[in-house]
Amino acid sequence: MESTSIQNGQVLVFSQHRTTALTINENEERLWEDIRVYLKKLAPPENRYLHNDLHHPDVPPDEPINAHSHLMAITLSTSEVIPVVEGRLGWGRWPSLLLLELDGPRSRRVLVQVSGESIGDPQIGTCGNLAGSPVERGERVRAGHFSHNS
Amino acid sequence: MESTSIQNGQVLVFSQHRTTALTINENEERLWEDIRVYLKKLAPPENRYLHNDLHHPDVPPDEPINAHSHLMAITLSTSEVIPVVEGRLGWGRWPSLLLLELDGPRSRRVLVQVSGESIGDPQIGTCGNLAGSPVERGERVRAGHFSHNS
Amino acid sequence: MESTSIQNGQVLVFSQHRTTALTINENEERLWEDIRVYLKKLAPPENRYLHNDLHHPDVPPDEPINAHSHLMAITLSTSEVIPVVEGRLGWGRWPSLLLLELDGPRSRRVLVQVSGESIGDPQIGTCGNLAGSPVERGERVRAGHFSHNS
Numbered sequence: 001m002e003s004t005s006i007q008n009g010q011v012l013v014f015s016q017h018r019t020t021a022l023t024i025n026e027n028e029e030r031l032w033e034d035i036r037v038y039l040k041k042l043a044p045p046e047n048r049y050l051h052n053d054l055h056h057p058d059v060p061p062d063e064p065i066n067a068h069s070h071l072m073a074i075t076l077s078t079s080e081v082i083p084v085v086e087g088r089l090g091w092g093r094w095p096s097l098l099l100l101e102l103d104g105p106r107s108r109r110v111l112v113q114v115s116g117e118s119i120g121d122p123q124i125g126t127c128g129n130l131a132g133s134p135v136e137r138g139e140r141v142r143a144g145h146f147s148h149n150s
Numbered sequence: 151m152e153s154t155s156i157q158n159g160q161v162l163v164f165s166q167h168r169t170t171a172l173t174i175n176e177n178e179e180r181l182w183e184d185i186r187v188y189l190k191k192l193a194p195p196e197n198r199y200l201h202n203d204l205h206h207p208d209v210p211p212d213e214p215i216n217a218h219s220h221l222m223a224i225t226l227s228t229s230e231v232i233p234v235v236e237g238r239l240g241w242g243r244w245p246s247l248l249l250l251e252l253d254g255p256r257s258r259r260v261l262v263q264v265s266g267e268s269i270g271d272p273q274i275g276t277c278g279n280l281a282g283s284p285v286e287r288g289e290r291v292r293a294g295h296f297s298h299n300s
Numbered sequence: 301m302e303s304t305s306i307q308n309g310q311v312l313v314f315s316q317h318r319t320t321a322l323t324i325n326e327n328e329e330r331l332w333e334d335i336r337v338y339l340k341k342l343a344p345p346e347n348r349y350l351h352n353d354l355h356h357p358d359v360p361p362d363e364p365i366n367a368h369s370h371l372m373a374i375t376l377s378t379s380e381v382i383p384v385v386e387g388r389l390g391w392g393r394w395p396s397l398l399l400l401e402l403d404g405p406r407s408r409r410v411l412v413q414v415s416g417e418s419i420g421d422p423q424i425g426t427c428g429n430l431a432g433s434p435v436e437r438g439e440r441v442r443a444g445h446f447s448h449n450s
Contacts, residue, residue, distance in 0.1 A: 014233050016242025018175050018243075026318045026370060028351060030353065030356070031370055034371065042192070051181040078230065083314050091314065095318075111235070113233045164391065167392055220325055224335065224376055228323075265310075
């Protein structure tokens with residue numbers, strides 16, 4: 001946000017993957033672990049899923065066993081929108097955009113798109129790519145975050 | 151997307167119903183069934199819900215027994231936003247926009263709104279209606295999808 | 301929406317809190333209770349969560365026991381987008397924007413941002429703040445709603 005002159009508008013953050021999720025919440029170490037436990041309770045990786053039948057003839061050769069990851073992803077969100085108000089992100093207290101890696105570690109791409117009006121001049125579609133955050137220690141649910149101290 | 155000149159912007163897809171859901175994920179036949187099983191585990195249709203008490207005086211005459219459908223809908227999403235980057239949908243690999251019918255089959259309407267800048271010229275609010283996808287075989291969780299092969 | 305001249309565009313509604321949620325659904329008294337029961341089944345407040353260990357040295361002095369509230373919040377959504385089509389909200393039948401208080405009662409702030417084109421003239425980033433709805437009777441999951449009769 002330092003590099004854009006948008007005064008009022010929005011930041012769209014969009015994950016280009018089907019087994020990640022974005023969510024806006026508090027970036028708290030132990031809450032991350034609570035989220036991990038919660039999602040594994042909702043969609044246990046050890047359950048049987050039809051999508052995990054890799055003997056099916058249509059399955060691509062690099063298909064992982066990840067039905068639970070898809071289910072976790074649809075429960076959360078592929079994208080988040082953050083309002084920009086008077087040049088600042090208007091998302092309140094304890095804001096962090098969390099990127100959840102649900103089937104990694106893998107290299108991931110998140111698209112960030114800023115739109116709105118700069119001073120007196122409408123601008124739309126300023127786009128950029130943000131490299132996926134590094135994933136540590138083989139955690140399945142946990143990848144990184146984008147923090148903002150307003 | 152063939153009929154718009156938007157180069158950078160967004161496509162908002164919004165379901166005009168409270169017992170459907172939109173989600174961006176992989177359009178894979180057996181994953182659809184996994185999603186169906188998953189949602190029925192989260193909000194079992196056979197459970198007792200207050201919203202299903204159709205003897206209540208305020209209930210409209212055409213009200214179906216569908217509390218579980220509302221609960222599934224709020225767990226997923228009413229809308230999805232897809233970024234447009236250099237004239238293409240920037241949503242990555244295995245992209246499909248899935249429309250989940252949670253209380254059908256019924257005729258459904260999904261609103262598609264494209265906004266952004268065409269070549270050198272800002273455009274906002276190009277709107278269109280997309281007829282709801284046909285529902286087959288009385289499936290409750292499954293309606294159709296919008297695919298894009300980039 | 302009475303006070304804006306936007307003809308085609310969008311309304312972004314964004315909660316500035318991490319233990320509330322927004323969702324578009326039917327504003328029906330008994331469905332609210334069904335949602336409350338549903339969310340408490342997904343993330344039982346009485347479960348043990350690491351985030352609730354308030355003896356940790358990093359915990360701020362005003363931190364409540366609310367891990368379940370965070371989990372409910374990420375299951376639903378921090379924001380909703382509603383399309384504006386020809387000067388009206390294009391969100392269909394039984395539309396209400398529900399604000400769920402998951403850790404109250406507290407004073408809450410919801411940001412409403414309208415963008416789009418007025419008659420012949422693009423406008424972006426018309427912003428406003430809406431005071432959080434009052435919370436009654438100490439309900440944890442239930443705060444208020446914004447209704448629209450189209």
